[in-house]
Amino acid sequence: MGLAYRADVDGLRALAIVPVVLFHIHLSAFPGGYVGVDIFFVISGYLITAILFREMKAGRFSLLDFYDRRIRRIFPALFVVLVATTLAAVFIMVPSDLLLYARSLRATTLFFSNIYFSKNLNYFQPEADLNPLLHTWSLAVEEQFYIIFPLLLFALIRWVRPNLLRPIILVLIVASLAHAEIRLSRNPIESFFSLPTRAWELLIGSALALGLVPLVTPRKGAWLSLAGLALIVAAIAFYDRHTRFPGLAALAPCLGAALILHGGASGANGMVQRMLASPVPVFFGRISYSLYLWHWPLLVLLAYYLGRRLSSTEGLMVAALSVGLASLSLFYVEAPFRKARRPGASRWAPVWAGGAAMALVVAFALTAIARDGRFWPMSDFARQADALARAQDPFMSWCSAPLSGPMRMPTRPECVIGKSEPTSEPTSAQASAAASGAVPEQAAAPAFDVLLWGDSHASSLMAGLGEAATKAGASIRLVMLPACPPLNGVVTLHESIKGLERQCPAFNRGVLELIGETRPKLVVMAGRWLPWTTLPSGFAIRDGNDRYLSVEEARAAFVRGLTHNVDVVTGLGIPVVLVGQVPEVGYSPPHCITRAAFSGADTSHCLAQDRAKAMAGLAYSNEVLLDLAKRNPLVTTVLLSDRFCGKETCPTMEAGELLYRDPNHLSVAGSRMAAAFVDLAGVLRAAARAQQAAGQGTGQAPPPAIR
Numbered sequence: 001m002g003l004a005y006r007a008d009v010d011g012l013r014a015l016a017i018v019p020v021v022l023f024h025i026h027l028s029a030f031p032g033g034y035v036g037v038d039i040f041f042v043i044s045g046y047l048i049t050a051i052l053f054r055e056m057k058a059g060r061f062s063l064l065d066f067y068d069r070r071i072r073r074i075f076p077a078l079f080v081v082l083v084a085t086t087l088a089a090v091f092i093m094v095p096s097d098l099l100l101y102a103r104s105l106r107a108t109t110l111f112f113s114n115i116y117f118s119k120n121l122n123y124f125q126p127e128a129d130l131n132p133l134l135h136t137w138s139l140a141v142e143e144q145f146y147i148i149f150p151l152l153l154f155a156l157i158r159w160v161r162p163n164l165l166r167p168i169i170l171v172l173i174v175a176s177l178a179h180a181e182i183r184l185s186r187n188p189i190e191s192f193f194s195l196p197t198r199a200w201e202l203l204i205g206s207a208l209a210l211g212l213v214p215l216v217t218p219r220k221g222a223w224l225s226l227a228g229l230a231l232i233v234a235a236i237a238f239y240d241r242h243t244r245f246p247g248l249a250a251l252a253p254c255l256g257a258a259l260i261l262h263g264g265a266s267g268a269n270g271m272v273q274r275m276l277a278s279p280v281p282v283f284f285g286r287i288s289y290s291l292y293l294w295h296w297p298l299l300v301l302l303a304y305y306l307g308r309r310l311s312s313t314e315g316l317m318v319a320a321l322s323v324g325l326a327s328l329s330l331f332y333v334e335a336p337f338r339k340a341r342r343p344g345a346s347r348w349a350p351v352w353a354g355g356a357a358m359a360l361v362v363a364f365a366l367t368a369i370a371r372d373g374r375f376w377p378m379s380d381f382a383r384q385a386d387a388l389a390r391a392q393d394p395f396m397s398w399c400s401a402p403l404s405g406p407m408r409m410p411t412r413p414e415c416v417i418g419k420s421e422p423t424s425e426p427t428s429a430q431a432s433a434a435a436s437g438a439v440p441e442q443a444a445a446p447a448f449d450v451l452l453w454g455d456s457h458a459s460s461l462m463a464g465l466g467e468a469a470t471k472a473g474a475s476i477r478l479v480m481l482p483a484c485p486p487l488n489g490v491v492t493l494h495e496s497i498k499g500l501e502r503q504c505p506a507f508n509r510g511v512l513e514l515i516g517e518t519r520p521k522l523v524v525m526a527g528r529w530l531p532w533t534t535l536p537s538g539f540a541i542r543d544g545n546d547r548y549l550s551v552e553e554a555r556a557a558f559v560r561g562l563t564h565n566v567d568v569v570t571g572l573g574i575p576v577v578l579v580g581q582v583p584e585v586g587y588s589p590p591h592c593i594t595r596a597a598f599s600g601a602d603t604s605h606c607l608a609q610d611r612a613k614a615m616a617g618l619a620y621s622n623e624v625l626l627d628l629a630k631r632n633p634l635v636t637t638v639l640l641s642d643r644f645c646g647k648e649t650c651p652t653m654e655a656g657e658l659l660y661r662d663p664n665h666l667s668v669a670g671s672r673m674a675a676a677f678v679d680l681a682g683v684l685r686a687a688a689r690a691q692q693a694a695g696q697g698t699g700q701a702p703p704p705a706i707r
Contacts, residue, residue, distance in 0.1 A: 003047065003050055003051060003054075006264055007276070007277035007282050008260070008264045008272075008273045008276040008277045009043065009047070009261070009264070009276075009285070010276075010277075010281070010282045010285030010286055010288075011275070011276025011277055011278070011281035011282055011285055012039065012043060012257060012260055012261070012276055012285070013040070013043060013284070013285035013286075013288040014276070014280075014281040014282070014283075014284035014285040014288065015036070015039065015229075015232060015276070015281070016036035016037070016039035016040045016043070016257075016288065017036055017040075017284060017285075017288040017291050017292055018036070018284060019032075019033030019034075019035070019036045019236045020033055020034065020036035020037060020292065021033075021291065021295050021319050021322070022319070023036075024295065024296060024299055024315075025299065025310065025312065025315025025316060025318065025319055026309075026310075026312065026315065027312060027315075029237075030236055030237075031236075031237070031238075031239060031240035031241070032235050032236045032237065032238060032239025032240060032243065033236055034239075034245075035232070035235045035236060035239060035250070035252075035253035036236075036253075037138050038201050038246070038250050038253045038254050038257070039232065039253055039254070039256070039257040040138065040288075040292075041138075041141075041142070041198065041201035041202045041205070041254070042201055042202070042204050042205040042254050042257040042258055042261070043205060043257060043261070044142055044202060044205065045145075045201070045202030045203060045204060045205025045206045045209070046205030046206070046208050046209050046258075046261050047205070047209070048146065049149075049153070049205065049206035049209035049210060050209035052066070052149075052150055052153055053153070053157075053209060053210055056153065056154055056157050056158075057157070061150075061154065063150060063151075064351070066146075066150055067350075067351065068350045068351065070143075070146060071350045071351065071353075071354040072337045072338055072350055073334075073337075073338060074139070074143070075337075075350075075353075075354045075357060076333045076334060076336075076337040077289060077290050077293055077329050077333050077334050078136075078139070078293060079357045079361065080329065080333055081290075081293040081294060081297065082105065082108065082109065082133075082361055083361075084297075085132050085133070085297040085301070086101075086105060086361075086364065088297075088301050089101050089132065089301070090375055092301065092304060092305050093304065093373075094373075094386055094389070094591070094594040094595050094598050095372060095373035095374045095375075095378070095386050095594075096373060096386050096387075096389045096390035096594070097304075097373070098368060098373035098375070099368065099369065099372055099373030099390070100131060100373075101131060101132065101133070101368075101373075102364075102365045102366075102368035102369050102373060103116065103120075103365070103369060104116060104117070104120075104131050104133045104134075105133060105361065105364070105365040105368075106362055106365035106366065106369070107140075108133045108136040108139075108140070109358050109361045109362050109365065110358065110362065111139065111140045111143040111144065112140055112144075113133060113136045113137050113139075113140045114137040114138075114140040114141050114144075114193040114194065114195070115140070115193070115194075117131075117134060117137050117193055118189050118190050118192070118193035118194060121134075121189060130300050130303065130304060131300070132296065132297040132300040132301055133297070134296065134300075135292065135293075135296040137193050141193075141194075141195050141198050142202070144195045145195060145198075145199060145202050149202075149206070153206075156168060165210065165212065166207075166210075166212045169203060169206065169207050169210065169212060170207070170212075172199070172200070172203055173200045173203045173204060173207065174200075175200075176196060176197065176198075176199040176200035176203065177200040177247070177248070177251075179196055179197055180196075180197035180198070180200065180246050180247045180250070181247040181248055183197050184197075184244060184245075184246070184247040185502075188403075191246060191247065192245070192246060197246065197247075198246065200254075201246075201250065201254050204254050204255070204257075204258050205257075205258065205261070208258060208261055208262055208265070213262060215262075215265060215266045215267075216262075216263075216266045217266065217267075218266060218267040218268045218269065219268075220266070220268075221262070221263035221264070221265075221266030221267060221268030221270075222263060222268040222269070222270025222271070222272070222273070223263075223270075224259045224260075224262060224263040224266075224268070225259060225260045225263030225264065225268055225270060225272035225273060226270065226271065226272055227256075227259055228255070228256040228257065228258065228259025228260040228263065228272070229256065229260060229272050230256070231252045231253065231255055231256030231259070232252070232253050232256035232257065232260075234252060235249075235252040235253045235256070236253075242493045242540055260272060260276070284323075286330060287323065287326040287327055287329070287330050289334070290325070290326035290327075290329035290330055290333070290334060291322055291323060291326035293326075293329075294322045294325045294326050294329070295318070295319060295322035295326075298318050298321060298322055298325075299315065299318050302314070302318060307587070307592075307595065376598070378594075378597060378598060379597055381593070381597065381603075382593060382594050382597030382598060385589075385590040385591075385593035385594045385597070385658065386590065386594040388590040388658055388661055388667060389588060389590035389591045389594055389661070389662075391661060391667075393456070393459055393460055393661070393665070394414070395414070395415070395459045395462045395463070395478055395480070396456060396459050396480075396482070398410065398412050398414045398415055399412065399414070399415040399459065399462070399478045399479065399480055400459075400480055400481060400482060401479065401480070401481045401503070401507045401510070402503070403481070403482070403497065403500070403503055407503060407506040407507060407510050409479055409510055409511070409514055410478075410479060410480075415477055415478050415479070416447070416448050416475055416476070416477045416478075417462070417465075417466030417467075417469060417470060417475065417476055418448075418449070418466065418469040418470045418472075418473075418474050418475030418476055419470075419473070419474075419475055447475075447477070447518055448475040448476060448477040448518070448520055449469070449474040449475050449476065449520060449521045449522065449684065450465070450469055450474060450475070450476040450477070450520055450521065450522045450523070450524060450680065450684070451476075451477055451479065451511075451514070451515060451518075451520045451522070451523045451524070452465060452476055452477065452478045452479070452480075452524045452526065453479055453480070453486045453511050453523060453524065453525050453526075454480055454485055454486050454525055454526040454527040454579075455480055455481060455482060455483055455484050455485045455526075455527045455528055456480065456482055456483070456528065456665060457485075457526050457527050457528045457581060457582065457664070457665065457666075458478065458480050458485075458524075458525075458526040458527060458579075459478060459480045460661075460665045460666040460670070460671055461524075461526055461579065461666065461671055461674055461675065461678075462476070462478045462671070463668045463671040463672070464666075464668070464670075464671030464672040464673070464674055464675030464676075465524070465671070465675045465678065465680055467672065467675065468675045468676075468678070468679075468680040468681065469680055471681065472680055472681035472684060474521075474680070474681075474684055476524075476680075477520075479511055479514065481500075481503065481504060481507040482497055482500075483497055483500055483504075483528075483531075484500060484503070484504035484507055484508070485525075485526075485527025485528065485529060485532065486508060486511065486525045486526075486527060486562070486565050487508065487527075487532065487557070487558060487561030487562055487565065488505075488508055488509075488560070488561040488562075488564040488565050489505065489557070489560065489561050489564070490504070490505070490532070490541060490557050490558070490561045491504065491505060491541065491542040491543065491546075492504050492532075492539070492540075492541060493539065493540040493541065493542065501542065508565065512565065512568055512569070515568075515569055515572065515574065516572065519572065519574065520574065521574070521575075521684060521687055521688070522574065522575050522576075522577065522680075522683060522684055522687050523569050523574055523575070523576050523577070524576075524577045524579060524678070524680075525562075525565070525566070525576060525577070525578050525579065526578075526579035527581070528581055528664060529558070529580075529581045529618070529621035530581055530584065530617045530618060530621065532554055532555075532557070532558040532621075533551075533554065533555050533558055533617060533620045533621050534551065534617040534620075535550075535551050535554055536617075541553075541554045541557065543557070555620060558621070558624065559624055562578075562624065562625075562628065563628065566578070566628055566632065566635060567632075570632055570634040570635065573634075574634070575634045575635070575636070575683070575686075575687040575690065576632075576634060576635050576636070577635075577636045577637075577638060577678065577683055578625045578628060578629065578635060578636070578637045578638070579638050579640060579674075579678065580618070580621065580622050580625055580637065580638060580639035580640050580641055580642075581618055581621060581640065581641070581664075582640045582641070582644055582664065582666055582670070582674065583609070583611075583614035583615055583618065583640070583641050583644050583645055583650045584614060584616075584617075584618075584663055584664040585609040585614055585650065585652055585660060585663055585664070586609060586613055586614070586663055587606070587609075587663055588660070588661070588662045588663055589606050589607070589652040589653070589658050589659075589660045590658055590660070590661060590662075590667075591662075592605070592606035593606045593607075593658075606652065607651065607652055607653050608649040608650065608651045608652060609649060609650045609652065610648070610649060610650075611645050611646065611647070611648055611649055611650055614641075614645060614649075614650040615641055615645060615650070618641055622639050622641065625637040625639070626639070633690075634690065636683060636686075638677060638678050640674050640677060642677075643673065643674065643677040644659070644670075644673075644674075654669070654673065657669035658670075659673060
């Protein structure tokens with residue numbers, strides 16, 4: 001049983017889809033365009049619940065008929081896009097990327113892609129962010145909701161008193177929203193993708209459809225719609241990738257959509273309803289589903305084929321192509337299948353057809369996974385490069401401090417390489433003294449000789465430094481947090497990592513406390529310094545007052561933060577090695593080689609980067625590190641750029657081995673080369689001599705307090 005058509009609802013769909021598309025092509029005027037998905041959730045909850053409620057109240061509800069409509073609405077356009085995207089992926093993606101795609105294809109087809117992406121998206125897998133099916137997470141959330149909600153609503157209507165319906169739905173909305181806000185602090189990625197944290201958005205639409213919010217006069221409805229439009233526009237204009245989202249921040253676009261829907265249901269015919277009901281918004285609203293399906297795979301696949309991020313002009317061209325394909329999809333795919341079932345046709349036909357489509361696509365996905373993504377022959381060199389491209393640094397998962405929840409230093413045994421004398425637990429007095437920055441009278445014997453402290457760049461050094469420590473008869477421990485170099489008092493933000501603004505300062509304070517407790521013989525500080533001195537796209541830095549810093553202010557914060565930590569550590573009489581950042585080659589050499597070999601092109605351009613490009617942005621951080629070594633005799637600076645770059649180029653391969661596993665992280669071979677340049681054994685010998693000459697550091701001045 002259908003609903004009376006409302007043109008303003010189609011217009012509201014346009015207000016959802018257009019910002020999403022423009023956000024995905026990185027137009028700066030739409031930094032919060034991603035909230036369009038939240039608007040879709042509210043609209044979906046409103047329309048589907050209205051239909052369900054009418055049928056249930058009239059005694060005509062059939063779960064089979066409901067899923068018949070869902071299949072005819074969702075499946076045809078979705079599977080056309082999946083087949084087209086898969087064909088393109090098979091021909092242009094290298095095996096490692098096709099394998100990731102196949103896994104996401106399986107998850108998408110079975111409508112659990114939100115769960116898949118919540119477990120597989122992180123900063124260290126940029127290829128996951130470029131998965132052509134990433135956008136299907138929202139479809140998975142909706143379909144999971146519609147597996148549960150019709151049954152719940154049926155039970156409430158049949159067995160619960162009508163006056164209890166409103167408080168129950170309200171409790172569910174509040175509980176889901178509270179859960180989203182709590183999970184946002186503890187697991188931001190899960191909060192973004194999960195059904196329990198998103199259900200309240202659909203339930204807001206359900207509450208309207210169930211009549212739980214009294215209708216108002218048309219005049220008041222017009223004002224409500226205007227307020228709703230203002231909320232949506234504000235979210236699109238003022239939210240960005242760093243906004244703490246979803247959770248409470250999602251209230252603005254969701255309430256905005258709800259106010260517009262409720263205003264229209266109240267008979268409003270004000271400015272907002274007239275604008276949304278005009279031909280252009282209605283057109284975009286009608287193609288919104290297909291446009292959502294098409295635009296993201298096209299953007300991703302073209303960027304993948306070109307090997308670079310699309311320009312704004314290219315993005316707009318892809319958006320225009322998406323509109324054309326969505327229009328064709330509406331008239332030749334969606335519309336024919338939306339028609340009511342023919343008299344006499346089997347009620348199970350759509351279910352069987354949908355199941356068959358799912359089975360075929362899943363079968364292909366499983367085949368691709370079984371073949372490890374390999375459908376075409378490749379040279380041995382390309383296969384080796386492809387294996388490196390898909391390899392992950394195990395120390396990242398073993399030794400990273402948590403990005404959510406209570407801050408804890410990683411303690412897995414894999415994070416310590418080499419052998420050292422046994423240690424005793426520090427006394428409470430020692431721990432208290434370390435926390436205040438004072439030197440304990442007697443430090444516990446070290447559980448390790450060297451502490452490697454930093455972000456993912458520190459982690460990429462661990463393999464080489466671990467081998468060097470073992471040869472030197474010493475031990476080294478890694479403590480790291482993604483995108484969080486050893487800088488005091490800097491609040492860091494990265495568009496792919498939620499939780500850094502809280503965890504990074506706590507992590508660095510925790511490392512200083514750990515150093516005070518364990519008193520290692522040497523501390524090595526390493527990090528990707530470039531973002532904190534150049535602020536590249538995707539990064540931002542805030543001070544303690546939540547104020548975003550300019551490049552000049554960020555550089556000053558970099559100097560202050562690094563100087564503070566160096567002074568605290570050397571104030572304990574512990575020498576420090578500052579490792580300059582490895583040059584950034586601007587592309588992933590393993591991917592470059594694999595893709596060039598895959599397409600039969602020359603691979604020589606993958607084996608070296610122009611020195612000026614690779615060194616861009618490193619001069620400032622190198623100078624700061626050298627200056628710290630000049631003014632503090634316990635500091636040694638090692639500039640990896642001197643080892644990894646020649647006069648004109650920075651090679652990405654040496655002695656037949658690739659030095660990088662992505663644009664700025666070292667492979668194991670690169671880690672070994674860096675470790676040879678650091679000369680850990682020599683630094684430890686020099687540190688021992690310096691400490692002996694200084695009487696184990698007893699003449700050192702008290703270090704600054706740990707803040």
